[in-house]
Amino acid sequence: MNAISADERHDPYCIAPDMATELLAQAPWRRCVVLGDAFAQGAGEPRAGYGDASWAERLAAALRSVRPDLAYVNLAQRDPVAAEVRARQLGKALTFQPDLAAVAAGGSDVLRDSFDADATEAELARIIAPLRDAGADVVVLAPFGSGTAGHLPEDVLRRRLRLLSERTHNLALRNGAIHVDLTAHPADADPGIFGAGGWHVNARGHAIAAAATIRRIGVHLGVYGPPSLH
Numbered sequence: 001m002n003a004i005s006a007d008e009r010h011d012p013y014c015i016a017p018d019m020a021t022e023l024l025a026q027a028p029w030r031r032c033v034v035l036g037d038a039f040a041q042g043a044g045e046p047r048a049g050y051g052d053a054s055w056a057e058r059l060a061a062a063l064r065s066v067r068p069d070l071a072y073v074n075l076a077q078r079d080p081v082a083a084e085v086r087a088r089q090l091g092k093a094l095t096f097q098p099d100l101a102a103v104a105a106g107g108s109d110v111l112r113d114s115f116d117a118d119a120t121e122a123e124l125a126r127i128i129a130p131l132r133d134a135g136a137d138v139v140v141l142a143p144f145g146s147g148t149a150g151h152l153p154e155d156v157l158r159r160r161l162r163l164l165s166e167r168t169h170n171l172a173l174r175n176g177a178i179h180v181d182l183t184a185h186p187a188d189a190d191p192g193i194f195g196a197g198g199w200h201v202n203a204r205g206h207a208i209a210a211a212a213t214i215r216r217i218g219v220h221l222g223v224y225g226p227p228s229l230h
Contacts, residue, residue: 007049008207013187015211020062023218027063029100029137031071035089035127036104038200039143039209040076045195047203055141056102058210063100071096081108082123090127094134101131102213104141106168110160111149111199117160121167128175138177139213142168144205145183146191148198180216182209 008014015023034040034056042054053061060072073096075089085105093101105127109120124140131138142165149157165183172179185208187193193205201209 004051005049008051008204011050011204011207013185013208013211015214017062017065020211020214021065023214023223024062024066024221026221026223027066027217029063029098030067030069031096031098032060032063032100032102033072033093033096033098033136034074034076034102034104035085035093036076036102036141037080037085037106037108038076038078039107039141040102040104041074041078042076042206043078043200044206045200045202047192047205050203050207052203053206053210055206055209055213058207059102059213062210062214076104079108080105081112082106082120082127086123086127090130094130097134098131098136100139101136102139102141103127103131104143106164107143110143110157110164111152113151115160115163117163117167120164121171124168124171125175128171128177132175132177138172138175139180139217140168140172140177141180141209141213142183144185144188144193144201144209146188147194147201178216178220180209180213182212185212 064070075092082105106120128138145161161183169179187208193201195202
């Protein structure tokens, strides 16, 4: 990972490069793929004091700090629902033969006028299970839960996001995957992680999501850092 600004380094929810390297020191992975929607693709607005890299790019950089030969590909697209992620990206992901896959999908489903949690969970299962069956470790991210969408009341959106988080958590448990619950992240209540539209996270939000993902992987690897969050 590259050096980071003072703002980012002192943000309690972000992570310094040396700490990321320490937490991932035992990472065995050499082929990493990312699947999902705009959040996985990296869509977001700049934020002064924070680097422009998406959470997925930050994760890949942190992994490369311990595995310089890491092969990385991001297949995510702007706004597909979970069924479209499966149809358009899963085959390519399996062809890549990853040993680590990160999946961030379901957010576009939440934004539909009608949200079918059962159908979304089923589609996510049809993404996660084949990746696990192919031998990949899978990281599943649930999105931040306090965004806004003009066509949905805030209480409806938050309820749907919490439900998506619960469903992804259950899927992770059933499939032996690693769950990153951004919906319950303490930074979620801070509107400063979202862009002007209130839905896509900005550069700070991506930095925080990357830090949460790296810390969660560190726990999975049995590595525990010092109490400081940065």
